[in-house]
Amino acid sequence: xxxxxxxxxxxxxxxxxxxxxxxxxxxxxxxxxxxxxxxxxxxxxxxxxxxxxxxxxxxxxxxxxxxxxxxxxxxxxxxxxxxxxxxxxxxxxxxxxxxxxxxxxxxxxxxxxxxxxxxxxxxxxxxxxxxxxxxxxxxxxxxxxxxxxxxxxxxxxxxxxxxxxxxxxxxxxxxxxxxxxxxxxxxxxxx
Amino acid sequence: xxxxxxxxxxxxxxxxxxxxxxxxxxxxxxxxxxxxxxxxxxxxxxxxxxxxxxxxxxxxxxxxxxxxxxxxxxxxxxxxxxxxxxxxxxxxxxxxxxxxxxxxxxxxxxxxxxxxxxxxxxxxxxxxxxxxxxxxxxxxxxxxxxxxxxxxxxxxxxxxxxxxxxxxxxxxxxxxxxxxxxxxxxxxxxx
Numbered sequence: 001x002x003x004x005x006x007x008x009x010x011x012x013x014x015x016x017x018x019x020x021x022x023x024x025x026x027x028x029x030x031x032x033x034x035x036x037x038x039x040x041x042x043x044x045x046x047x048x049x050x051x052x053x054x055x056x057x058x059x060x061x062x063x064x065x066x067x068x069x070x071x072x073x074x075x076x077x078x079x080x081x082x083x084x085x086x087x088x089x090x091x092x093x094x095x096x097x098x099x100x101x102x103x104x105x106x107x108x109x110x111x112x113x114x115x116x117x118x119x120x121x122x123x124x125x126x127x128x129x130x131x132x133x134x135x136x137x138x139x140x141x142x143x144x145x146x147x148x149x150x151x152x153x154x155x156x157x158x159x160x161x162x163x164x165x166x167x168x169x170x171x172x173x174x175x176x177x178x179x180x181x182x183x184x185x186x187x188x189x190x191x
Numbered sequence: 192x193x194x195x196x197x198x199x200x201x202x203x204x205x206x207x208x209x210x211x212x213x214x215x216x217x218x219x220x221x222x223x224x225x226x227x228x229x230x231x232x233x234x235x236x237x238x239x240x241x242x243x244x245x246x247x248x249x250x251x252x253x254x255x256x257x258x259x260x261x262x263x264x265x266x267x268x269x270x271x272x273x274x275x276x277x278x279x280x281x282x283x284x285x286x287x288x289x290x291x292x293x294x295x296x297x298x299x300x301x302x303x304x305x306x307x308x309x310x311x312x313x314x315x316x317x318x319x320x321x322x323x324x325x326x327x328x329x330x331x332x333x334x335x336x337x338x339x340x341x342x343x344x345x346x347x348x349x350x351x352x353x354x355x356x357x358x359x360x361x362x363x364x365x366x367x368x369x370x371x372x373x374x375x376x377x378x379x380x381x382x
Contacts (some may be wrong), residue, residue, distance in 0.1 A: 096208035146255040153244060153252035160242040160276040161266065165349040165361040167336045171320040172359065 222333020222350045223327045224300045236281035273351035283357040
């Protein structure tokens with residue numbers, strides 16, 4: 001038996017080997033394309049995180065929008081402050097009732113067109129009135145209600161200062177002494 | 192590490208500031224004299240004035256001074272930095288109700304260099320008046336006035352920065368008749 005057959009099938013074949021080849025031939029490698037099974041069960045893990053993130057973003061956006069909208073709506077009311085601020089502290093409380101629209105009295109006597117005018121006029125001061133009321137609260141500090149202790153302390157303080165001032169002046173007067181007539185004469189001469 | 196070094200470098204400054212504040216506080220407190228030993232005179236006196244106002248009470252009283260009132264505004268300015276006002280005044284029916292020891296006990300606390308005597312008027316007929324001041328730099332830290340008349344003994348102790356001129360001017364503004372003492376400059380101007 002030559003070994004050539006075993007190497008490159010060139011020599012004389014051995015019948016035993018040929019038999020073995022026939023038996024194992026069915027198991028020989030046959031190159032073919034990969035065939036994937038058509039019915040594959042894929043298990044998707046459902047993740048809710050992205051959905052939650054989107055929902056949270058939307059909620060935040062809506063909330064921010066509402067907040068901005070509410071603030072933006074308030075802004076025109078307070079916007080008057082810029083114009084009226086310097087004059088506000090001088091506005092006396094008596095002026096406020098005049099600014100108020102007298103809806104009860106005017107509604108009976110005036111025509112519809114006048115009513116419109118009056119309401120239109122009334123709307124402007126109303127915003128001012130609101131502002132004035134608000135600003136007065138801001139500008140005027142609450143008055144300090146004097147307590148009994150404070151009043152007593154003030155009284156004592158005044159008494160002490162009276163005495164101190166009186167005695168200090170007494171010392172000054174005594175230190176200066178009575179002015180002699182000669183001194184006065186000299187002063188006249190110089191003057 | 193750098194921040195630690197920075198903090199450590201600032202420590203001496205902070206400590207020195209604390210020391211200065213403490214020293215100033217102690218100095219201000221030094222201007223307070225003991226007058227409790229005069230209390231025994233109250234039983235002999237016809238009229239007694241005893242005023243003890245500490246810093247807290249001064250601040251409390253200062254709050255209720257009306258700033259719109261010129262006099263009260265002046266008083267407020269005068270007292271606002273004070274640490275305390277203490278007055279003891281006794282009026283007797285008879286002469287020699289108090290002893291020289293009573294006055295000496297006050298005088299003994301007013302020694303140099305902490306205190307310097309500004310005025311000392313001795314008169315057998317009108318009594319003695321002494322004015323002491325405690326100086327802290329250019330500012331007056333404390334004032335003591337001892338007025339010892341035949342039937343009256345008054346000790347005034349003001350602790351804190353005192354404006355003597357303003358204090359003297361208070362007489363006449365607090366319901367006390369003015370004694371007609373005017374500074375020399377003012378007299379000249381009037382002439």
